[in-house]
Amino acid sequence: xxxxxxxxxxxxxxxxxxxxxxxxxxxxxxxxxxxxxxxxxxxxxxxxxxxxxxxxxxxxxxxxxxxxxxxxxxxxxxxxxxxxxxxxxxxxxxxxxxxxxxxxxxxxxxxxxxxxxxxxxxxxxxxxxxxxxxxxxxxxxxxxxxxxxxxxxxxxxxxxxxxxxxxxxxxxxxxxxxxxxxxxxxxxxxxxxxxxxxxxxxxxxxxxxxxxxxxxxxxxxxxxxxxxxxxxxxxxxxxxxxxxxxxxxxxxxxxxxxxxxxxxxxxxxxxxxxxxxxxxxxxxxxxxxxx
Amino acid sequence: xxxxxxxxxxxxxxxxxxxxxxxxxxxxxxxxxxxxxxxxxxxxxxxxxxxxxxxxxxxxxxxxxxxxxxxxxxxxxxxxxxxxxxxxxxxxxxxxxxxxxxxxxxxxxxxxxxxxxxxxxxxxxxxxxxxxxxxxxxxxxxxxxxxxxxxxxxxxxxxxxxxxxxxxxxxxxxxxxxxxxxxxxxxxxxxxxxxxxxxxxxxxxxxxxxxxxxxxxxxxxxxxxxxxxxxxxxxxxxxxxxxxxxxxxxxxxxxxxxxxxxxxxx
Numbered sequence: 119x120x121x122x123x124x125x126x127x128x129x130x131x132x133x134x135x136x137x138x139x140x141x142x143x144x145x146x147x148x149x150x151x152x153x154x155x156x157x158x159x160x161x162x163x164x165x166x167x168x169x170x171x172x173x174x175x176x177x178x179x180x181x182x183x184x185x186x187x188x189x190x191x192x193x194x195x196x197x198x199x200x201x202x203x204x205x206x207x208x209x210x211x212x213x214x215x216x217x218x219x220x221x222x223x224x225x226x227x228x229x230x231x232x233x234x235x236x237x238x239x240x241x242x243x244x245x246x247x248x249x250x251x252x253x254x255x256x257x258x259x260x261x262x263x264x265x266x267x268x269x270x271x272x273x274x275x276x277x278x279x280x281x282x283x284x285x286x287x288x289x290x291x292x293x294x295x296x297x298x299x300x301x302x303x304x305x306x307x308x309x310x311x312x313x314x315x316x317x318x319x320x321x322x323x324x325x326x327x328x329x330x331x332x333x334x335x336x337x338x339x340x341x342x343x344x345x346x347x348x349x350x351x352x353x354x355x356x357x358x359x360x361x362x363x364x365x366x367x368x369x370x371x372x373x374x375x376x377x378x379x380x381x382x383x384x385x386x387x388x389x390x391x392x393x394x395x396x397x398x399x400x401x402x403x404x405x406x407x408x409x
Numbered sequence: 410x411x412x413x414x415x416x417x418x419x420x421x422x423x424x425x426x427x428x429x430x431x432x433x434x435x436x437x438x439x440x441x442x443x444x445x446x447x448x449x450x451x452x453x454x455x456x457x458x459x460x461x462x463x464x465x466x467x468x469x470x471x472x473x474x475x476x477x478x479x480x481x482x483x484x485x486x487x488x489x490x491x492x493x494x495x496x497x498x499x500x501x502x503x504x505x506x507x508x509x510x511x512x513x514x515x516x517x518x519x520x521x522x523x524x525x526x527x528x529x530x531x532x533x534x535x536x537x538x539x540x541x542x543x544x545x546x547x548x549x550x551x552x553x554x555x556x557x558x559x560x561x562x563x564x565x566x567x568x569x570x571x572x573x574x575x576x577x578x579x580x581x582x583x584x585x586x587x588x589x590x591x592x593x594x595x596x597x598x599x600x601x602x603x604x605x606x607x608x609x610x611x612x613x614x615x616x617x618x619x620x621x622x623x624x625x626x627x628x629x630x631x632x633x634x635x636x637x638x639x640x641x642x643x644x645x646x647x648x649x650x651x652x653x654x655x656x657x658x659x660x661x662x663x664x665x666x667x668x669x670x671x672x673x674x675x
Contacts, residue, residue: 281539284515288508296505
């Protein structure tokens, strides 16, 4: 019984760590620009697919992963420069629709260039499971959880200990005042897209050995990440972490104790109930004055 | 404290803007030298804030030019103006309400740190010590405006008078050559107004040119070196406080209204 619970918890936290990383990507871009970026899932897909093909080209795994993450960051920056920044004065809804367009476009490009095949990355350090109180943990789960922790810790330090981090927060808090304080808010937006894309790609690299990857894995992941961000409170990195892990654990428990057919339904019902009580999410920011 | 020497830091020439056929500001010009305090006065709707908005890059003027330290900066974006040494405060406050008072001021130091992101990530100890140095500088500025005890509080929770001073502290973090203050004493009591007086004079004394819009006439007459009077968007008079307060056009357009007890925002 206990070992079952532990087993479900471990797989929940693993999936939840990936949701948390995707939610973090949503949150960073939302903070810098008010845009909900539905192409966030494609960054995850690009990370996984990029690594698969760099690996097939004969590169060692760490280098392949690095190239995929950096390449995806470049795509994120280009996406902001070429599509979002040019539509700067359009209503937010139009910008969100642009992100949906970008999502479809990126899927199409990957489908044409890399094909429709489903690919698997090798686990980073073997498939020999570890045993813990009757539950088994694959080494890859530890990579996923550890990777997410490192990303969140790095971002925490960035936001609380560096002036550039403070400038990003200032931009999120009051864009107009940020510009008056000499902050280049356009650069902060580009930075946010680059960092969000890199984080999404990293999530894709980490999870692909477990869930496999193909050109169409992005959309369902984006929906889960978006749900996690809403659950934790859009715009708050801590909310992304808690929301992601909570969603992952909810899903795993439902799949384990009820049926895996209901895991999405139960997770979304919990979110709906929570949001009807607390619309800003668990750690949502108060509304702030914007001009 | 009037500095008659030195070339002007801010030169405004023939500035004008039209809103829907109305000449909101027409052909206004003046110059600020280092250490000088120049006030813009005029009845409500005279175009004072519109003029401020053009100088600080929020409105693109239809005519005329703004030169900052010799460089033409007409209509330049606010963050670029801030980097060139022009900083301003707002009548209706522009702060970061969800951040601490200290962080609000620290963010003003950002521009001295531009382009350091990757260096920060690669050289963490240096980045940390630099952040600490900025924190110390920000605390010193807070002490200067009398907010050192509120450093850790959330800015949104401060009183209006304190927020006015916080905004000045953040503007000072940019080490501005020219500082535009939009009604710094509005909503402040007599003691606070005196403190702000003293602060403005100190800042000017250090060589910053100050352009002031203020409804408190006593304050304007006390601290200004030069006063520009606007009415219906046009400059109707200018000169030192004594000259301006005797000018019949000014008395008619502005001080006459003042006697009827007007004290509302403009």
